[in-house]
Amino acid sequence: MPLCSTNADETKHWHKLLNGDQQALAFFYERYADYLLKYGLSVTYNRDMVQDAVQELFINIWNRRQNLSVPDSVKYYLMVSLRRIILKDLLHARQSTDVFSEEALSFASHESLFADEYKEDVHLKLQHAVRLLPARQQEIIFLRFFQKLSYEQITTVTGLDYQILRNTIYRAIKTLRHSLSEKIALTSVLSIFPLLI
Structure with missing residues (x-):
């Protein structure tokens, strides 16, 4: 529609x-x-x-x-x-956030991206790496990469200033690239997060 x-x-x-x-x-x-x-x-x-x-x-x-x-x-x-x-x-x-659920990042919900066992392993490592990010970065990564919202849409949802949002995404991606480059080939990361480049 x-x-x-x-x-x-x-x-x-x-x-x-x-x-x-x-x-x-x-x-x-x-x-x-x-x-x-x-x-x-x-x-x-x-x-x-x-x-x-x-x-x-x-x-x-x-x-x-x-x-x-x-x-x-x-x-x-x-x-x-x-x-x-x-x-x-x-x-x-007075609780702290612990973000992404198994359901929100489950292999089943993204199975078209992960056709073989290797890609499933990459996904699990990505899931783990995202969970290690601070809560605000996790939320923004979820909205940007898993819900595919634009920067403008994310600023509407979170109330963050556009530049602060871009800086937060940059820091989160930098952390993820560093964390994941130690565990999996960078080309595998880029196949999941093409915008990490």
């Missing part, structure tokens, strides 16, 4: 939601709940907390619908809102 058609469809459903249509809320929940769970697990690897945060997000939308406006992008609105809830919960619980 073309993006403009999707946006028009979502705008129509968002207006219905604002007018108290529970089916419109269900429409967004069915469309984005799984995606939001995966994204939430890139912010903190605490499945229970993320599941609760996704539920809280949709409850908040329903309860505050009369005060909401129509977002330019429902997807990014949901991501930003979920991120705020998770960070608030982490601060409240």
